Amino acid sequence: MSQATRRPRSWMIDTRPLRVPTFRRTWIGNGASYFGFQFTAVAVPVQMFAITGSPTWVGLLGVAGLVPLLIFGLWGGAVADVVDRRKLLLCSSVITWAGTLALLIQALLGVRSGHLLLALTAVQSAGFAVSSPARQAIVPRIVPERLVPAANTLNYTTITAGGVLGPLTAGVIMGVWSTGTGVTVAYAVDVLMFTVTFWATWRLPDIPPAAHEDHGEKPSAGLRGILAGLRFLATQPVLLLSFVIDLIAMVFAMPRALFPAVAVQFGGGSVVGWLYSAIAIGAMIGGLTSGWIGRIGRQGLALVVAVVGWGVAIGLSGLADHLWVMVLMLALAGAADLVSAVYRQTIMQTFAPDRLRGRLQGVFTVVVAGGPRLGDLRAGATADLTSVGASWVGGGFVAAGLAVVLACTSPALIRYQSEPERVDAG
Template identity: 80%
Template sequence: MLGPLAAGVIMGVWSTEAGVEVAYALDALLFTVTFWSTWKLPDIPPVVSAASERPSAGLRGIATGLKFLVTQPVLLLSFAVDLVAMVFAMPRALFPAVAEEQFGGGAAVGWLYSAIAIGAMIGGLTSGWIGRVRRQGLALIAAVVVWGLAIGLSGLARSLWLMVLLLALAGMADLVSAVYRQTIMQTFAPDHLRGRLQGVFTVVVAGGPRLGDLRAGATADLTSVTTSWVGGGLVAAGLAVVLGLTSPALIRYRPEQDPGDDR
């Protein structure tokens, strides 16, 4: 959340071209710290119990994780709705064009890049209520629908501040959906498969927005920026509803209640 927010501030302080160069240079510098920290981590051998199979690397391990995933409709659908949200309703690739065409460039592109992160930050700071929701599957679908609708409406806005507000709302909804997706994954994954399923989760989380960039740019090239932006958001919201209605396992999902929890 802080990364896009910082990038937006940098591009807002400097001119657009210089701001992009500074943001990438700072990112490269800080990434060396991350790389060094990872390199210095000690070896952590896997813990193997008698009740679990010995961990395996390579294609066999990947196949084992995917085989388990396809037998768990709730877990599979939680991944699917995130892919729908990111692939169809991620407008990030369109921000430079919209900032230039509608708002004359300048700091506008920084605000657009920061808006979703601002909403996610606010959502995180006010997220105490999330743990009190029992219908977590339904809440996940609802959050994705709010994300799609907020993205679609933001594409229709002609005021920069209204667009930023709607993108921030989308960011809050994305934070909520991320919490429920992570919770469902951790709940469903058995100990000996949690790492493999976390790997799939990481691929979905990291790859979905990049596919969304490709989809947004390609659609805008074939139609228009507004059509790509607005249409993608509405399609994502509609597909989330369709997935929930056609595969009700996710909508009906409730986590097992702790015996000590009387909520």
């Protein structure tokens, strides 16, 4: 094994992919972008709740983000298999940035429109849906395949670090200033941080589509190309089940639409920042102690266990009477989510051929980003029909139970085995 890929057995995070300059710049850009986006992720629901006073309206933000994901996620994945992925990232990033800038402008003008917030959320989601398949599909093109799990862990850990610092800082902003001023500052931070992403994307090398000639497939960014990816997915139960189990976890056990209402119960102010960052705190700690992830061969079974752990921890957090207990259980859920996210992404990236990777990444984007938005709608609507507690607790335990049922009735996923990384004894 070469010095570039050798590492000792360790529980600490594997940093070898950072030795690749292209990956290192991309990693920095992604981290800065997600840190900035967390300010918007907190500000939009807080502003919506301040305008409407309804968890259902907060949940509708999930729908506004889901529809563009369904349309542009699949299409963006097909385009990523046809055009240069660097150019696609640049164009789609402009769309996302424009949506964030519009949020800042409406806050500065004092516009109080729930419908406008829904529309701008949709614009941001469209840009994200187009860029995400290409951004993830390039990872196996810029690092050796053996380092893909480590690269994914680094990406997710950095993202969750932004998910910790961003909401906490946004919570401080909300506590110091009034709601109107707080959301304005939050949107401004997001606009500024996105410039780092532009820099990192601009420095990428050209990443043209993989050759298709040997496979008898003519490149297509239209419906035919999308259907080719879906046909491949339909014949691969391991991939299909990994997508389904993630949908179960996010639709039934994502409580974030309830955070504004729960924050009010605990006194408001910076509490909302702790709630939005708690899951990310756990994920970050899980990432920093993730040296073992690349050594697991039974990745399918590990994915199922992580999803069950996520559901149980979410359910228990909803039963907490004290904020610190709730934050602790949400953090445990976040650690489980980090593990499941790394294995889902790694299975997809290493299982799919590069000529189809963009399209399958598009489906992955729809599932991973669309699931939480459906979860927002479910959580908000259920809370209005029953109570916040029933929506939160019930959703967590239902997700854990359904994951177990799925694993037992469709065992292809738990039987899936990749070759674990062999560590050089020298």
